[in-house]
Amino acid sequence: MKKIKNKFHVLLNSLLTALLGLFSISCDMECLYGSPHADYDVSGEVTNQQGEPLESMQVAIKTTEAHYWFDTVYTNAAGQYDIQIGLSSFGGDCLEVVVNDTTGEFESDTLHIPPKKMHLVEQTDWTVKYAVDADFRLKKK
Numbered sequence: 001m002k003k004i005k006n007k008f009h010v011l012l013n014s015l016l017t018a019l020l021g022l023f024s025i026s027c028d029m030e031c032l033y034g035s036p037h038a039d040y041d042v043s044g045e046v047t048n049q050q051g052e053p054l055e056s057m058q059v060a061i062k063t064t065e066a067h068y069w070f071d072t073v074y075t076n077a078a079g080q081y082d083i084q085i086g087l088s089s090f091g092g093d094c095l096e097v098v099v100n101d102t103t104g105e106f107e108s109d110t111l112h113i114p115p116k117k118m119h120l121v122e123q124t125d126w127t128v129k130y131a132v133d134a135d136f137r138l139k140k141k
Contacts, residue, residue, distance in 0.1 A: 035088055036126050040118070043082040044134040046075050046099055048106065053079025054138060058100040061085060063093035074102075097134045106138040 046057045057075040061083055070085045087093060095113045111134050118130040 036128075037086055037088050038093070039084065039086045039127065039129045040095065040132055041082070041084050041121075041130070042095065042097060042132040042134055043080070044097075044136065046079045046081070046136045046138060048138055049140070051137075053077070054101075054106070055079065056102050057081075057106075057136075057138070058102055059083065060098045060100070062096050062098075063087065095132060097132075099136045099138065101138065105140060107141055109136050109138055111136070 040061075042061060044059075046054045046059070048054055053075070055075055055077050057079070058072060059075065059081045060072045061070050063070075070087075071083050073081050073083050075081045094115070095118075097111045097113065098108065099110075100108045113132055113134060115130070118132045121129040121131050123129070
């Protein structure tokens with residue numbers, strides 16, 4: 001009698017597992033993976049007081065919430081830079097953009113950019129994309 005009960009339970013469990021598998025295949029459920037995040041495209045130009053472009057100026061970015069720098073780039077011959085970063089937040093952070101002179105001729109400068117001063121490019125349920133313009137005019141030391 002005990003063997004019959006065990007066989008019956010195994011058969012019933014197998015049948016229920018097969019039915020659940022069929023239901024899960026036929027259901028149209030949308031699955032989203034990952035976490036909400038924000039993408040920033042920060043670009044601008046670094047010039048001196050006369051409006052002339054400055055090459056090889058170090059541009060670094062961090063947020064007010066993070067305690068580390070995200071990325072560092074250098075300006076090109078036209079004094080321009082472009083940085084793309086992605087954060088695992090949903091666009092509520094202020095960005096801190098810092099320019100340092102690699103030659104020591106000009107003073108460093110910092111911009112604090114709140115989200116309301118950023119240009120919203122695209123927003124979905126899971127992502128938000130911003131374009132940020134940050135131009136600098138550096139003074140001589």
